[in-house]
Amino acid sequence: MFLVLSHILGLVVLLVNSIYDVFNDHDVPDVPGLIGIVGGLCLHGAYSLSSPGFEAIIWSVGVGAVFSIYGWGAYWRGMWGGADAMTLSALGFTAAGPVSGAFNMGYVLDLIANFMFASVAVTIVYSVYKFVSQGGTLDDFIDAVRQKEFILAGALALAGAIGGLMNFQGFNGLVFFLLISVSGVVFVFLKMVQDNYMILEKSPEEVEAGDVASPGQGFGRKIRGLTEEEASEVSDPVEVRTGVPFIPVFLLALLLTDLTSSGLWMLYGLY
Helix, strand or coil: CHHHHHHHHHHHHHHHHHHHHHHCCCCCCCHHHHHHHHHHHHHHHHHHHCCCCCHHHHHHHHHHHHHHHHHHHHHHCCCCEHHHHHHHHHHHHHCCCCCCCCCCHHHHHHHHHHHHHHHHHHHHHHHHHHHHHCCCCHHHHHHHHHHCHHHHHHHHHHHHHHHHHHHHCCCCHHHHHHHHHHHHHHHHHHHHHHHHCCEEEECCCCCCCCCCECCCCCCCCCECCCCHHHHHCCCCCEEEECCCCCHHHHHHHHHHHHHCCCCHHHHHHHC
16 A cells, blocks of 8 residues: 555656646746655655565665666756756655565666656657747758768668668567667757757847756756846846756656556567
8 A cells, every 4th residue: 555655646746747847837846856755765664664574665765766866967967957857766766666566677677668768759749849839841851861861871771780680680670670760860850859949049138037048158067947146147148948848758657667568578579
């Protein structure tokens, strides 16, 4: 029961933070994440006290710590926002294993695999939305592909060679080749959208507290909103990020892991 409650708490925290991320311009409060971290530890601790051994609390601390190191490391490197890091920490502490109590690395690896699947899906959907809503056309996409045609051709040739070798070894090389081919084209599209459709230039009068400035403009590498003082002192145009709402990825990953059989084994099954 305690583990079920912990997973429910994790889902609630992820849902609340996702709503803020999508509808409140990425401005996510710290409180839900902190509640998730403390609640996850308490519920796993309670389960450990009510059952033989301390496996549950050990897994909660271990998985939560690893997820926290990754999330906050990404924050300090300027790759993620603080809300993303806090939410990933909450996910690790609340959902360190299956609700059955059979803690194992398989569940964690499935969660990570589903995180990757979800991040790709959410990024593509949001990028298509930004591309279409800001007047992007098929010609723009074709031009972007042409600019990378030699790189794509090289990647396809390498993927074909590796795919042929995989077939020789008894694996499904065709699936590998198709995945690499599609991934290359998708990467070009995402890079084009990131460079041309997810950065908005604002005049000094338009800059507001909470705007996330792109790197290289004197505001540091971290993804964070400008303070009131920083916004008031801006004297030149500022490039502002309008990135992908990433917290829904964590919510989707947990739902896929808890409610479906998707994950690492599904990826393994393709080959």
